[in-house]
Amino acid sequence: MPVPVPELGSYQYAPETKENLDWADLVTVDLAKYHTPEGRKELAQTLITALREKGFFYVKNFNVSQERVDRQFDLGKRFFELSAEEKEKYTPEGAAQGVYNGYSSAGRYGILDSASGLKSRTEVYNIPKFNGDFPHDHPAVIADHLKEIEEFARSLHSEVLDPLHVLLAIALELPEDYFTNLHKYESKSEDHLRYMKYNKYSPEENAKLGLWSRGHTDLGSFTLLFRQPVAGLQIRYHDTGEWRWVKPQDGTLTVNACDALSFLTGGYVKSTVHRVTVPPKDQQHVDRLGLLYFARPHNDVKLATIQDSPVLQHEGYTKNDFEASGSSVPTMEGIMSLL
Numbered sequence: 001m002p003v004p005v006p007e008l009g010s011y012q013y014a015p016e017t018k019e020n021l022d023w024a025d026l027v028t029v030d031l032a033k034y035h036t037p038e039g040r041k042e043l044a045q046t047l048i049t050a051l052r053e054k055g056f057f058y059v060k061n062f063n064v065s066q067e068r069v070d071r072q073f074d075l076g077k078r079f080f081e082l083s084a085e086e087k088e089k090y091t092p093e094g095a096a097q098g099v100y101n102g103y104s105s106a107g108r109y110g111i112l113d114s115a116s117g118l119k120s121r122t123e124v125y126n127i128p129k130f131n132g133d134f135p136h137d138h139p140a141v142i143a144d145h146l147k148e149i150e151e152f153a154r155s156l157h158s159e160v161l162d163p164l165h166v167l168l169a170i171a172l173e174l175p176e177d178y179f180t181n182l183h184k185y186e187s188k189s190e191d192h193l194r195y196m197k198y199n200k201y202s203p204e205e206n207a208k209l210g211l212w213s214r215g216h217t218d219l220g221s222f223t224l225l226f227r228q229p230v231a232g233l234q235i236r237y238h239d240t241g242e243w244r245w246v247k248p249q250d251g252t253l254t255v256n257a258c259d260a261l262s263f264l265t266g267g268y269v270k271s272t273v274h275r276v277t278v279p280p281k282d283q284q285h286v287d288r289l290g291l292l293y294f295a296r297p298h299n300d301v302k303l304a305t306i307q308d309s310p311v312l313q314h315e316g317y318t319k320n321d322f323e324a325s326g327s328s329v330p331t332m333e334g335i336m337s338l339l
């Protein structure tokens with residue numbers, strides 16, 4: 001008898017940790033308030049304060065149902081359950097030179113602990129924009145649901161990124177479509193939807209490791225992280241330098257501003273250093289599956305400080321690091337080849 005395939009969306013999230021960790025104190029941008037001019041004004045202030053102080057914040061009421069999110073987690077889970085051999089077929093050519101759409105096996109992230117030789121066990125599957133610039137092969141588990149994945153990625157653009165870009169423009173006293181014009185879905189940019197699996201280690205291995213990923217900033221505009229019940233993500237506070245854990249919140253996205261927004265605003269918007277550390281003891285027995293979206297400006301956007309924002313002018317944020325050091329200012333495409 002054929003075994004029925006479980007319904008997509010039956011993904012079981014791990015229970016949250018019971019440990020009392022040093023959680024980051026982050027504000028929530030409630031997009032339910034986005035639909036009136038007063039609400040937008042208030043949210044613009046909430047957002048810009050969050051971007052200046054912590055660089056990370058939560059977003060709620062973003063009009064993408066939990067059911068659709070659960071189905072994406074399930075697709076990610078099913079992808080990583082494929083055999084190593086099958087997954088390796090989707091490793092892109094040029095992976096070693098930084099080409100990242102498609103599959104990256106755990107080995108590519110290298111040795112995490114030189115004393116023990118323990119390697120990263122983080123697998124990634126990146127799916128680029130569906131605007132025609134990035135034709136791609138996918139295994140059947142993904143290909144069979146490609147339309148749904150496309151709709152999901154497009155709604156993250158229209159329901160989350162567009163509103164955040166409008167709010168940022170309001171806060172900087174720019175025309176409301178200033179940033180949405182740099183982030184059109186149909187234009188070429190290196191946005192990607194990511195399924196990400198941190199395969200677990202034994203408690204003994206974790207004790208040797210300490211960290212699962214090194215501190216870094218993200219390259220693009222905003223990164224959207226769907227609720228992650230397995231604690232591990234930590235951000236570094238700008239003012240004190242201390243590391244704080246990011247707490248999973250029901251029905252929210254965790255969002256961080258990234259390097260491109262920081263360059264465009266002459267450092268007014270902060271791109272915050274973050275990392276993934278070993279989870280607390282009560283969560284070390286589970287794999288940590290992530291669902292993320294990385295938004296980036298169009299490839300041809302020059303990363304020069306915006307000169308027409310009265311706020312940036314008034315506050316004195318008129319030069320980013322490239323401009324201050326007299327180096328030539330790269331485009332978004334150009335900066336990728338500098339990495």
Ligand SMILES: O=C(O)CCC(=O)C(=O)O
Nearest residue numbers: 218225228233274276290
């Ligand atoms: O897995 C996470 O919580 C964060 C991942 C991350 O920082 C990244 O992929 O850039």
Ligand SMILES: [Fe+2]
Nearest residue numbers: 216217218274
């Ligand atoms: Fe990151």
